[in-house]
Amino acid sequence: MFKFNSDIQMLKYEVLYKVAKLTLEDKLEEEYNKIPHEIIPGSKPRFRCCVYKERAILEQRTKLAMGKNLERTLKYAIESEEPIIQVIDIACEGCPIKRYRVTEACRGCLAHKCIEVCPRGAISIRDKRAHIDYDKCIECGRCKDVCPYNAISDTLRPCIRSCAAKAIIMDEELKAVINYEKCTSCGMCTLACPFGAITDKSYIVDIIRAIKSGKKVYALVAPAIASQFKDETVGQVKSALKKLGFTDVVEVALGADLVAIEEAKEFSEKIGDIKVMTSSCCPAFVTHIRKSYPELIRNVSTTVSPMTAISKYIKKFDPDALTVFIGPCTAKKSEIMRDEIKGITDYAMTFEEMVAVLDAAGIDIKEQEDMKVEDATLFGRKFARSGGVVEAIKEAIKEMDIDIELNPVICNGLEECDKTLKIMKAGKLPNNFVEGMACIGGCIGGAGVINSNVNQSRLTVNKFGDTSTYKNIKERLDKLDIDEVDFHVPHEKIQINHEKSLKRESKKRWAYI
Numbered sequence: 001m002f003k004f005n006s007d008i009q010m011l012k013y014e015v016l017y018k019v020a021k022l023t024l025e026d027k028l029e030e031e032y033n034k035i036p037h038e039i040i041p042g043s044k045p046r047f048r049c050c051v052y053k054e055r056a057i058l059e060q061r062t063k064l065a066m067g068k069n070l071e072r073t074l075k076y077a078i079e080s081e082e083p084i085i086q087v088i089d090i091a092c093e094g095c096p097i098k099r100y101r102v103t104e105a106c107r108g109c110l111a112h113k114c115i116e117v118c119p120r121g122a123i124s125i126r127d128k129r130a131h132i133d134y135d136k137c138i139e140c141g142r143c144k145d146v147c148p149y150n151a152i153s154d155t156l157r158p159c160i161r162s163c164a165a166k167a168i169i170m171d172e173e174l175k176a177v178i179n180y181e182k183c184t185s186c187g188m189c190t191l192a193c194p195f196g197a198i199t200d201k202s203y204i205v206d207i208i209r210a211i212k213s214g215k216k217v218y219a220l221v222a223p224a225i226a227s228q229f230k231d232e233t234v235g236q237v238k239s240a241l242k243k244l245g246f247t248d249v250v251e252v253a254l255g256a257d258l259v260a261i262e263e264a265k266e267f268s269e270k271i272g273d274i275k276v277m278t279s280s281c282c283p284a285f286v287t288h289i290r291k292s293y294p295e296l297i298r299n300v301s302t303t304v305s306p307m308t309a310i311s312k313y314i315k316k317f318d319p320d321a322l323t324v325f326i327g328p329c330t331a332k333k334s335e336i337m338r339d340e341i342k343g344i345t346d347y348a349m350t351f352e353e354m355v356a357v358l359d360a361a362g363i364d365i366k367e368q369e370d371m372k373v374e375d376a377t378l379f380g381r382k383f384a385r386s387g388g389v390v391e392a393i394k395e396a397i398k399e400m401d402i403d404i405e406l407n408p409v410i411c412n413g414l415e416e417c418d419k420t421l422k423i424m425k426a427g428k429l430p431n432n433f434v435e436g437m438a439c440i441g442g443c444i445g446g447a448g449v450i451n452s453n454v455n456q457s458r459l460t461v462n463k464f465g466d467t468s469t470y471k472n473i474k475e476r477l478d479k480l481d482i483d484e485v486d487f488h489v490p491h492e493k494i495q496i497n498h499e500k501s502l503k504r505e506s507k508k509r510w511a512y513i
Contacts, residue, residue, distance in 0.1 A: 005452050007047060008196035009352070014039050015058060016202060016356035019065040023208045024360055028066070035062045053090065060088040064201045077180055084185045084201055084333045087176045091197035094174035095157040099139045102130045105151035114143035114152065139170060162192030164414035164438075165288055182291055186284035186414060186438045187330035187447025200330040200350070200447070204357055207347045210322050211245035218314055219246040220307060220345070222327030223253040223376070223384040224443045226464035227457030228351050228450050232365040234464065239368035240358055241326075252327065253376030255310030256281070256383035256392065257473050262303040262487045263389075264396035268404045271432055274299055276424055279389050281305045283335035284438030285417055293421050302488040304341065306383060307332060309487050311345040316485050322346045326354050328446030331438070340493045350448025374469055377476050381465035385458045386412040386442040389435045392473065399474040408433040413440040 004010040018035045022028040036058035045051045060070055069077070070086050077083045108128035115123045115130070122136035123143055130151070132143075144152040159176050160168050167182035168189055176197065178189075189198045211217050219241045226234055238249040259281060267277050280286055280301040289296050304312070311323045325332050325348040332348040335341070349357075358365065379395050382388035390408045397406060409431040411417040417436045423429045439445040441454035444461060451457055470476040 005450075008193075011039070011058075011196065012061065012199065013352065013356050015061045015065045016204065016353055017360050019062065019202075020204050020208060020357045020360035023205050024212075028205065032062055032066065033059075057088055057091045060090065061199065064088075064199055066205050067201060067203050069201070073178075076177055081180060082334065082337050083178070083180055083183075084330060085178060085183060085187055085190060085198060086201060087178060088197050088199065089175050091195055092175045092193075093195050093197070094170075095159075096174075097155055097157055098132075098134055098137075099155055099157070100132060100137065100141065100144055101153050101155070102132060103151050103153050105149050106130050106147075107149055107151070109148070111148065113146040113148070117142040117146050158192040158194060159189045159198060162188040164188075164418055165292065184284035184287040184291070184414065184438060185331040185334040188414075188439070190330070190447050191452075200333065202349065202353055203333065203347050204349055204353050207324055207349060208357065210324075210347070215322055216247040216318060216320060217245070217322045217324060218318075219249045220252050220255075220310055220314075220323055220325045221249055222307075222325070222329070222443060223251065223256065223381045223461065223464070224328045224446070224449070224457070225326070225351070226381070227384070227444050227460040228328075229365065230451075233370050234373050235370040236365050236368040238371045238373055240363050240365045241354075242371075243363050243368065244358060244361055246324075247321070250310060250314065251373065251375035251380070252306050252310055252325070253380035253383060254476075255306030255308070255313070256380035256388075257377050257476055258309040258313070258482065258487060259303050259306050259383075260379060260389075260392035260396045260473055261400070261477060262309075263301050264393050264400060264402065266301055266303055266488075267393065267406065267433060268397070268402045271404065275427075276429055276432055276434060277301055278434040279436055281383065281389060282331075282437050282439075282443075283329070284331040284414065285411075285436035287331065287334065288414060288417060288438065289421065292418075293425060296421060296424060298491050299424070300491075302490055304344075304487055304489055305335065306380070307335070307348075308341050308344050312485050312487065313480070313482060315344070316481075324349065327351065328443050328449040329439075330447045340489050350446075351450050352448050355450060376468060377470040377473050378465040378468040379473055381468060382461060384443045384461045386410060386437050386440075387435070388442065389437075390433070393433070396473055399472060406433055407431045408435055410435045412437060412442070413445075414438040 022031055036055035039058055040051050040054045045054050048054050072089050073083050073086045106129045120136045120138055122133045124131050144154055165182045165184050167179045169177050171177050187200055241249045270277055276299055278300050280303055307325045314321055323345050325345055328351055336345045336348050379392040387410050394406055411420050444457035445454045
């Protein structure tokens with residue numbers, strides 16, 4: 001068992017483990033309701049005020065681990081998208097942080113702009129200074145914006161601070177709400193919440209049942225796997241997954257090699273018609289463009305992600321195969337459901353979920369055979385960390401002897417991505433290529449990792465890449481029969497709805513934000 005980063009990760013693991021075990025034993029429907037009592041037995045709570053609240057929260061966690069949506073989530077979800085990241089409202093403490101505070105810098109001026117702009121009449125003057133009535137305050141921030149002295153401070157809640165897409169707000173009860181019109185499914189909020197009130201929906205039940213059905217199911221393992229374990233090797237992980245029942249285990253890094261070549265070709269053909277092209281491998285980055293910068297969608301590479309590329313390749317030779325992505329990324333669960341690529345990759349699960357499933361099956365990774373893993377080049381393997389995409393495309397341009405200059409900007413994290421997209425939208429970006437990674441550090445910093453030390457992970461991924469027997473992308477791909485596989489999705493096929501509406505009365509929830 002790996003070392004938990006927090007009690008939140010431990011509880012999540014316990015639920016996933018029990019759901020996986022019951023599914024493996026074909027007892028899930030009959031016994032899933034026992035899970036909260038098994039994790040919190042007796043009358044003493046482990047973390048919160050009482051066992052009843054803890055069990056109620058675990059009931060919600062169990063639903064999500066079984067692939068079900070929470071009732072409250074459906075109130076805010078958008079019709080065209082399956083919600084992956086969800087808020088367990090009973091676990092949300094409403095963070096009793098008074099976000100906006102009047103500081104000593106307030107001069108009690110006569111303009112009273114803060115009072116005039118407040119939509120709820122929450123500000124008054126007391127003792128010659130502005131005073132905020134927190135029973136009325138809705139945290140809209142307008143008072144802060146208009147204060148001529150910057151006398152009102154802003155202390156963000158952890159979940160809001162973590163979300164560069166600005167997709168988290170509060171309802172009337174100060175519970176966190178996800179605005180799915182902006183959410184990228186990156187999962188950073190799941191790591192930021194100190195109470196574990198935000199988590200991702202799992203599809204381990206479907207995956208286990210697919211394996212048990214006897215169908216040919218391929219595990220597509222992301223290159224970040226090299227950084228997840230201290231002693232266990234990637235070869236041992238491969239053995240463990242095959243023992244679980246996967247037909248074969250394939251490096252997604254081979255898909256990254258395919259993407260590097262295709263994206264290099266596309267870049268050489270498009271630059272001139274467009275000034276800037278962006279990468280397309282990070283689903284959260286692409287979703288952010290779709291939702292917040294739709295006018296830039298034609299600047300996004302039409303090359304599919306490495307996950308989709310390797311799925312397409314496998315299904316060319318084995319049309320009846322099912323493919324399961326295993327990686328650090330919660331946004332992959334959303335990507336596989338996009339209309340234009342739905343069905344190419346069948347399921348996705350995180351490294352966290354993989355460990356829980358293997359443990360439930362009684363498979364200890366460190367006891368497995370160290371199988372040979374040699375699908376991808378060193379460049380494909382280094383896609384897992386920030387800068388890896390650019391390095392691979394530069395190599396592909398060099399190998400294909402393309403006469404073009406790649407002048408990239410590497411965006412490390414969604415906040416950097418957003419700043420670059422703003423400049424790009426204004427037509428002032430001096431670069432001609434954008435590598436966008438929503439997670440800091442790249443894939444190795446994803447929400448589904450079990451090793452959260454990004455600096456250490458970067459070194460490990462580099463080392464794993466350097467062990468590859470393939471040092472040339474083109475030479476590696478020349479060994480594959482890929483001529484009839486289309487690794488692009490034309491922009492015309494990408495369904496973008498600029499007028500997505502939230503269900504029921506959800507818009508009223510954040511009409512004031």
